[in-house]
């Protein structure tokens with residue numbers, strides 16, 4: 632059975648972009664592949680964060696993932712910092728990763744511009760930690776949104792360099808994209824929906840009226856003009872395709888084509904479709920969060936399973952790189 636790995640950061644508001652670009656795909660894939668899904672808390676500290684809130688955010692995210700359909704008896708769900716081999720491998724891979732390649736990463740360029748108090752090395756090395764996450768499990772498939780493709784390409788490059796220097800140990804992983812691999816911001820459809828841009832997203836824990844209101848306010852254009860759709864309307868159709876029945880989508884597409892579509896109708900239908908999908912997840916999430924001890928037990932069990940695999944790869948990697956002393 633092929634192995635799948637993917638990760639998500641516990642940084643604030645998980646949104647429907649994360650859900651459509653990644654989480655929903657994980658839920659489907661967990662039944663077809665051996666799957667590991669990781670809450671990447673070490674990634675979350677590469678930008679300013681609140682230490683007092685980190686643990687709560689980790690549990691929140693775990694609950695959201697389980698409520699969305701990740702079954703911890705089928706997939707291995709765990710927290711990155713519970714498996715220290717991730718950071719151990721990161722160091723070894725850092726030594727064969729070029730600074731130039733890291734500086735070229737689009738996300739690094741964007742985020743370092745926003746870093747007011749100076750740019751720290753962790754932000755630049757972030758993709759090496761991501762490569763270690765994947766390679767330590769020798770994962771073959773990585774379901775992600777479009778914004779992670781560049782990091783995955785770098786992961787493949789690092790694996791190739793490792794294998795050519797030390798022997799064929801780390802397989803090159805392939806990305807898996809969904810049809811909604813790039814959900815755009817509701818308030819600016821030329822940039823992607825993002826946790827760090829207020830007004831751009833619908834959060835997985837938004838209440839029904841907030842969801843409806845955010846969709847009503849989404850940027851569109853003056854009206855169907857025929858021909859090429861504007862980016863805001865295109866984004867609403869992407870969301871409609873993801874949340875509504877195909878007949879409903881087809882009807883709206885036909886209305887758009889003959890220029891009879893009213894955006895208020897489209898928004899109303901879309902808002903209701905999102906509410907229908909998200910409300911049950913929000914409710915399940917609250918039930919799960921009411922029993923934090925059980926949740927922590929689930930994550931610990933996942934980490935134990937993951938750690939066994941991580942240790943095997945680390946032993947091979949250490950040996951191949953010439954570290955012959957035991958880990959005590």
Ligand code: TYM
Nearest residue numbers: 637638639640648649652653761775776812813814823824
């Ligand atoms: P993160 O936490 O930013 O996002 C989690 C997942 O959501 C996807 N995503 C989107 N998909 C569609 N439209 C959007 N607007 C949108 N915004 C986010 C992301 O592509 C991602 O799949 N570096 C990663 C986490 C990570 C990881 C890994 C992923 C760490 N190690 C190993 C895969 C494998 C990140 O910051 O994702």
